[in-house]
Amino acid sequence: MSKLLSTIISGKQVKVSHIQESSLKPKLLEMGLVAGKEICILFKAPFGDPIAIDVQGYVLSLRLDEAKLIEVEEV
Amino acid sequence: MKIALLGNPNTGKSSVFNLLTGLRQQVGNFPGVTVEKKYGEIHVGGNSHSIIDFPGTYSIYPRSKDERVVFDVLSDSNHIDFPDCAIVVIDASNLERNLFLFTQIYDLKIPIILVLNMSDIAHNQRKTISTVALEELFPSTQVVETTARIGIGKERLLHAIQNVPKENKPIRFLPDSKICSIDDLLCQEKEANDRFTLISNIIEQIEQKSPIKEESQTSKIDRILVHPILGYVIFAGILLLIFQFIYAFAAIPMDFIDTTFSDFSGWLSEILPVGLFSDLISQGIVPGIGGVVVFVPQIALLFFFIALLEETGYLARVVFIMDRIMRPLGLNGKSVVPLISSVACAIPGIMAARTISDWKERMITVLVAPLMSCSARIPVYTLLIALVIPNERILGIFNLQGLVLFGLYALGLVSALTIAALLKFLIKTKEKGFLLLELPSYKSPRWGNIGITVLEKVKLFVGDAGKIILAISIILWAMATFGPSDKMEIAAKQAKDSAKQQHLDEDAAARMISSTKLENSYIGILGKTIEPVIQPLGYDWKIGISLITSFAAREVFVGSLATIYAVQEDGGGNKRLIDRMRAETKKDGTKVYSIASGTSLMVFYVFAMQCMATLAVVRRETSSWKWPLIQLLFMGILAYFGAWITYLLLI
Numbered sequence: 001m002s003k004l005l006s007t008i009i010s011g012k013q014v015k016v017s018h019i020q021e022s023s024l025k026p027k028l029l030e031m032g033l034v035a036g037k038e039i040c041i042l043f044k045a046p047f048g049d050p051i052a053i054d055v056q057g058y059v060l061s062l063r064l065d066e067a068k069l070i071e072v073e074e075v
Numbered sequence: 076m077k078i079a080l081l082g083n084p085n086t087g088k089s090s091v092f093n094l095l096t097g098l099r100q101q102v103g104n105f106p107g108v109t110v111e112k113k114y115g116e117i118h119v120g121g122n123s124h125s126i127i128d129f130p131g132t133y134s135i136y137p138r139s140k141d142e143r144v145v146f147d148v149l150s151d152s153n154h155i156d157f158p159d160c161a162i163v164v165i166d167a168s169n170l171e172r173n174l175f176l177f178t179q180i181y182d183l184k185i186p187i188i189l190v191l192n193m194s195d196i197a198h199n200q201r202k203t204i205s206t207v208a209l210e211e212l213f214p215s216t217q218v219v220e221t222t223a224r225i226g227i228g229k230e231r232l233l234h235a236i237q238n239v240p241k242e243n244k245p246i247r248f249l250p251d252s253k254i255c256s257i258d259d260l261l262c263q264e265k266e267a268n269d270r271f272t273l274i275s276n277i278i279e280q281i282e283q284k285s286p287i288k289e290e291s292q293t294s295k296i297d298r299i300l301v302h303p304i305l306g307y308v309i310f311a312g313i314l315l316l317i318f319q320f321i322y323a324f325a326a327i328p329m330d331f332i333d334t335t336f337s338d339f340s341g342w343l344s345e346i347l348p349v350g351l352f353s354d355l356i357s358q359g360i361v362p363g364i365g366g367v368v369v370f371v372p373q374i375a376l377l378f379f380f381i382a383l384l385e386e387t388g389y390l391a392r393v394v395f396i397m398d399r400i401m402r403p404l405g406l407n408g409k410s411v412v413p414l415i416s417s418v419a420c421a422i423p424g425i426m427a428a429r430t431i432s433d434w435k436e437r438m439i440t441v442l443v444a445p446l447m448s449c450s451a452r453i454p455v456y457t458l459l460i461a462l463v464i465p466n467e468r469i470l471g472i473f474n475l476q477g478l479v480l481f482g483l484y485a486l487g488l489v490s491a492l493t494i495a496a497l498l499k500f501l502i503k504t505k506e507k508g509f510l511l512l513e514l515p516s517y518k519s520p521r522w523g524n525i526g527i528t529v530l531e532k533v534k535l536f537v538g539d540a541g542k543i544i545l546a547i548s549i550i551l552w553a554m555a556t557f558g559p560s561d562k563m564e565i566a567a568k569q570a571k572d573s574a575k576q577q578h579l580d581e582d583a584a585a586r587m588i589s590s591t592k593l594e595n596s597y598i599g600i601l602g603k604t605i606e607p608v609i610q611p612l613g614y615d616w617k618i619g620i621s622l623i624t625s626f627a628a629r630e631v632f633v634g635s636l637a638t639i640y641a642v643q644e645d646g647g648g649n650k651r652l653i654d655r656m657r658a659e660t661k662k663d664g665t666k667v668y669s670i671a672s673g674t675s676l677m678v679f680y681v682f683a684m685q686c687m688a689t690l691a692v693v694r695r696e697t698s699s700w701k702w703p704l705i706q707l708l709f710m711g712i713l714a715y716f717g718a719w720i721t722y723l724l725l726i
Contacts, residue, residue: 024509026260029267030134031511032172042294046303047399050408050510057169059293059514061395066509 003074005041005053006067013040014072022069031060033070076124077156078117078236081145081180082164083173084131085388085515087192090223091164092128093527095232100128102531106155110144110429119233127156133172135179136255136263138511139432149183150254160186160239162232164223167197167204168516170282174274175267178248181213186242188235189218190228194518199291203283212277213248215240224521249273293388293516300389306396313389314415317380321373328372336365355552363548366634367541373450374536375529377419381412382528386520391512398510404492405499407436407508414440414491417447418484421689423532425696433508439498441696442706445689446491448484448681451629455680456483458633462656463673479677487681490713547631551598551624558596566595612679612715613672613722615661625685632680671725675718683714 002017016037019025032055033039040054050063082088092100096115105112113128129148130141137143148156161180165173181187191204206218217235221228249270255262299305340361347353384390390412398408406414409431417424424444431437448456460476467475557563570591574584593599601623602616609619617636625632633652640655659667684690684707693703 023260024511026136026263026267027134027138027511029264029271030136030175032175032271034268034271043297043301045301045396045399046306049399050395052297052301052395052514056171058172059516061391061510061512061514063398063510065507066511 002071004068005070005072006064008041008072010041010043013038013075015075016070017073018071020069020071024066024069028066028069031055038075039072076122076159076239078124078126079148079158079161080126080128080164081161081176082131083133083166083176085513086131086164086166086173087194087223088131088164089128089524090521091162091190091192091221092126093524094223094226094229095126098527100527102535105144110141111426117233117236120237124236132176134176136257139430141429146257149180158185160188162188162190164190164192167191167193167202168200170204171274171278175270178270178274181216182247182249182252186239187216188232188239189213189216190232191218191220193220193222194224205281208280212280214246291516296517297392300392301396310393310396320380321376325372325376329369332365332369336361336368354556355549359549359552360545362634362637363545366548366630367537367545370450370536370630371533373453374419375533377450378529378532379525381416382525383520386518386525388515388517391514394512395514404495405436405439406495407431407433407440408510410436410440413444414447417444417449420449420451420536421445421447421686422692425689425692428696435502435504436508438502438697438702439495441693442498442702443491443495445684445686445706445710446487446494446682448487449629451686452680454630454633456480456677458653459673459677462653462668463670483677483681486678490682547624547628548634551635554598555593555596558592558600563592563595566591611722612718613669613675613726615667618676626687628688629680629685671722674725675722678721679714679718682710682717684710
């Protein structure tokens with residue numbers, strides 16, 4: 001059951017399953033968000049947007065708009 | 076040999092660059108584009124090589140204008156900056172993502188040196204990385220381990236540079252890889268997936284992770300610094316502290332520079348033979364140079380703090396907590412840095428807006444940045460505040476002069492944000508903005524890097540803005556000294572006669588004559604021409620002159636008044652500018668600089684686009700005259716009506 005990264009709560013460990021088609025797709029892949037990658041939501045900015053995620057070794061921040069492009073599944 | 080220095084952001088790439096070049100580095104532009112190009116010379120083994128520090132990127136495919144230059148240079152072997160050798164800096168704490176860019180460059184078949192930079196985090200993670208495995212996996216690559224932060228590894232790196240092979244024909248890491256075109260997203264997606272698959276296959280041969288996973292220092296600090304309430308309180312506190320520092324500490328060297336130049340110019344006019352040439356030196360050139368040097372302390376201090384925030388990793392957190400707030404205004408979390416930098420000077424601020432990849436957000440940032448009160452306004456503000464605002468305390472704690480200064484900064488900020496929100500609806504665009512920003516781990520700052528940044532900014536200011544300020548000072552002196560010849564002579568003769576009739580002493584007579592001469596000089600004529608336009612704002616023709624001349628740069632206002640009054644005081648005492656201004660009266664005996672006219676002037680300076688250098692930068696950044704002209708117009712309208720309303724309210 002895949003969900004969008006934008007709906008995941010802080011502290012949860014998830015796995016990238018798919019990136020939706022968009023002009024940002026290559027950029028998200030290049031940042032290491034390839035299918036199968038385990039990521040974890042570390043914290044969210046005040047107002048819940050943007051969010052900061054741990055991408056196995058570094059912290060990436062992105063807006064909810066970008067997080068909506070990332071489909072994840074629970075591990 | 077041409078060497079390209081490449082790597083992800085936050086890998087210690089600039090530390091490696093500073094390690095190699097030290098103070099022998101220069102800043103220019105890549106040909107045809109406005110992206111900053113840092114380059115330097117290294118001499119090793121009797122050869123000298125040029126090294127270019129490219130912007131930090133995650134991929135050779137760009138996502139902003141700044142990053143585009145990496146693609147442009149690397150994809151075109153005929154490009155003037157195409158390297159003979161690439162040094163790719165890799166942060167040992169994040170091998171996988173760093174190897175992505177490395178393998179892209181490796182597959183270009185350029186001779187390559189891999190710099191494995193051991194950051195503090197990598198040390199803390201107790202990672203062991205096998206350089207032997209790296210050299211086996213990437214044949215003909217030299218792997219050099221450095222800890223650039225504390226300067227370890229320079230000799231090894233220089234040794235590697237000496238041993239760069241003439242040619243490099245390795246087997247590609249990604250077989251059959253070719254460079255995708257910039258618009259071919261599918262090709263780039265495939266490449267990214269393929270590369271990461273290959274990298275994940277080899278990663279275990281290279282690094283051994285320590286199995287212990289503990290919460291890092293960084294996430295502990297982050298819980299406080301990006302806290303919904305504390306985060307903002309701390310950010311506001313840091314800003315307040317920075318401005319306190321700048322205000323308190325810049326004043327000391329500034330006063331010193333001010334008095335030194337004024338004494339020097341006085342001394343020169345005494346020892347030099349009387350004549351046009353010595354006047355040019357003592358009244359044009361020396362005060363002109365003084366007017367440039369006086370800003371160095373503030374610019375140095377501000378960039379010291381900005382560099383410090385950037386070095387420690389805090390600046391990325393500022394972007395993170397400000398992004399949501401800036402978005403409704405058509406801005407971006409990344410707009411915060413350009414806007415804050417504009418408090419020092421809009422020119423570096425506007426240039427810093429290049430990191431915003433979205434065109435519309437970038438354009439809005441560029442257009443409103445000059446509304447932030449820059450340091451060039453400080454001399455105007457401080458002079459006028461000291462002149463017309465009483466030094467009183469309000470509610471026992473607040474100094475009225477300080478409050479007015481705060482109010483001027485607040486007015487600039489509020490109007491910048493309001494105009495941004497308006498522009499959001501006025502500027503049309505198809506693309507949507509995005510934010511993909513790495514939050515680097517907190518590091519203790521590298522003071523050497525900060526020092527080099529400060530030096531670089533000061534050099535840029537003295538070199539670019541300094542030339543304009545000096546040139547204007549000299550033109551100003553000439554315009555105040557010469558005039559339509561008969562008219563000036565007749566007026567001077569009349570003044571002489573009337574001084575004789577009134578039995579004035581020698582000093583007073585000389586003052587009267589030079590004052591009359593000034594009124595009839597080119598500059599006086601120009602000031603008088605615009606007097607009817609600016610009279611409703613409470614200004615006279617002398618202020619008019621200074622308004623015209625400060626279109627070159629705002630701080631020229633003060634220098635220009637100094638020149639006007641110094642010329643006027645020729646033969647008189649060497650009173651300080653503020654005393655001369657305080658004594659100025661209109662024909663009816665009231666003061667020229669009252670609370671109403673003084674405050675109106677300050678408001679005028681909050682809004683007006685009085686800086687040719689900023690306009691030139693905006694022209695360069697937007698590649699058209701349309702945007703700087705729009706900016707000039709809307710800021711001019713704001714200034715005139717803002718000042719007019721202020722004058723009417725206070726009179």
